[in-house]
Amino acid sequence: MQPLTTLITGGTGSIGPDLLARLIDSGIPGPVGVLIRPQSDSQSAFTRLLNQVLAALSINSKHTLQTLAKTLIPVPGDITHPSLTTTPLCLSGIRLIIHAAADTRFRAPLQDLQAINVQGTRHVLSLARQCPRLQRLVYVSTCCVAGTSTGLIAEDLTPTPPGFLNPYEQSKWQAEQYVSSSALPFTIARLSTVVGSQLTGAISRPGALHHALKWMYRGLVPMVPGQPDTHVDLISSQYAAAFLSQLALAPGPVAPVIHIAAGPSAVTLSQLLALCVQTFKQISPSWLQGQIAPPMTVDSQTYALFQDSINQSGDVLFKSVLDSSSAFLPGLIHPKTYQTTRARQLFDHPPASMDWRRVLPLVIAQAVGPAGPVVRLHSRETHP
């Protein structure tokens, strides 16, 4: 394999194509290695990725599929492998590593998440130590490592673990500890919730928020915990990619932690719910006719009573709704605002925050999709 200048993990993930496109638009010197899991259709999977990157490039870009294929090189491998790949890599030229691969299943068992999010990160760090010319290691983390903390969340390392709402948060915090103690030239980039494309609302991989929206549309979410003015920090995949790309290629030293988040300009819970109802009304006659009641905003104690009654009933469907919503909703009772100063200092003219009034209706419409009948399940769980 030809010597790489950059290695990226998670390139096929939800923000991967946008990130790769931004890096290429910024003139990143190639070749850029994209770690991709070996599978029976690896070649077509990589071709799909190239097409996605091509579509995300700026309109001024002169790249074609052929030129992209010379810049982006597939590296068969897996972060669960101690050396990431069995393909011989020339590490001497690698100056940049962006580690974005992760298991983002909020409710997966901690052990499973640690295998990828913690052990996988340690494997990346191990490889990074073998890169003599490494200038920057960008670890893509999540703002959710703040857990149950409230108030203004600073762009700082957090050596003391907060309370965690789910195993995912815990695994990402644990990974951060390894990164921050690695003695490598690292920056931890914590992303808030990526909702989808700000152009089309398209969602490459539905997350907890999208599942909650879907249940809400079907009238199966009677209440959400939180205060009306609680911030719900949402960003687009393009916004995330722009900041990550700027961070990756920034000359000179960069802060050890940055938040890629909406921060103070985040939509509030009441605004989000109102937007949901407004969008639902455009899609569904039943919502338009006021037949379906929007969810109520309730305090944590009331929500806990409601959760208890659902758990008491053992209702499979509602437990499923609650479980998929619980990855997202409980965070609302720990109101917080993410500081974004250091992220914005990467730019002379930082990109505008996502226009949630325009983008969220697109995302909501994509998330809820064509409505079908709700099937009651009595014998087994199913994922939404």
Next chain:
Amino acid sequence: MDFLAPPKNPFQNPLSPINSDPPSGTSVENFHVYHFCLDRNDRHEYPDRMSNSTHPSGNPHHTVGMRAVCAVLPDSSLTLQELADASLLRSTVKVLEGFAFERAFIAPAQQAVESLALAAAKRALAESGLDPKDIHALVWAGAIPGNHLRHAPLTPDRHDAVLTNFQYIAGWLLDELGLINADVLAVTQQGCSTMFSGLRAGRALIVAEPHITNVLVVGADVLPHGSTREIMYNVISDAGCAVILSRDWKTDVWAGYHQTSRGYYWDTLGRQPEIIAAYFPTSAATIRELLQKQHLTPSDIDLVIPTGVSRASWEILMRLVGIPADRLYVPKHTFGHTILADNFLMLEEVRRSGRVKPGAKLLLFTYGFGSAWTGLILEH
């Protein structure tokens, strides 16, 4: 008086005595009043909302109170374990015990509905002290279609058999009770809210028709023999109830009513999850609208008369509306959920206890398939 046009003073009805002052305890706001002319061929009907207005003369305000409230349960019951052993439950005993259910009262198969209805009605008449001929209307309330007809002996003649579809319990009650001066009407298709609508109709008759002073509202529902005894995590009992509404009666005075109907939830089978999910937000909105209509705050409610559904759900609902938790009535006896008699079983208990002060504001609330969320405020 020109009967071909509405009277200039819409509040002056030439057929009823003119009262210059409303009876004490009457709320003058948000009443709908329908005026009828003496000559039915020239009837003019128009709604007149009397809100925030004073009336120079002629006062059609009528206090309507509950002169009698009685409810009856069958003698026999089955415990949760017995129900489970008979495969009459979907959930486990443990789940239902967690919701504070203990047993279901089940009426015997034959002549169950009419027996419960008759028993409740007789008790109500006895409590009221009224002569049956002083009842001017009977309103029958029943949620389940099969409960509207008298059990009739089978007839081999298929031409006669069709007539059994018209052997209404309401008519039979008129006969059994000797209600020789009562008009009959019936209310149905509102599930557990049906009795509330029966009362609403009864009260409207009193307000609208001067010759109607006492209305007997009777409701009874029995699940079909062999039915599951669990509906959406509620253990269902059979029961009957009866309320006598009387003009100018000062106890448990009708002080406000609000109903939210949502046809979207007609499909009890296909939209079960949606119905469950809609319960809390729509209940809270309905109660809030009722309070707002009556210019009341949640803390103005002195006592909430619940239904027999899971007590935990009532605690949640009280929190959603903002009514202090200690205002939720705790009944002496539990009986599961009786389709349409719950609130009246508890209201009867409250009345007999004598422990609630006159003038206290009582909130009765229920949800019924169809769907309808209904709230009623009484001044005790």
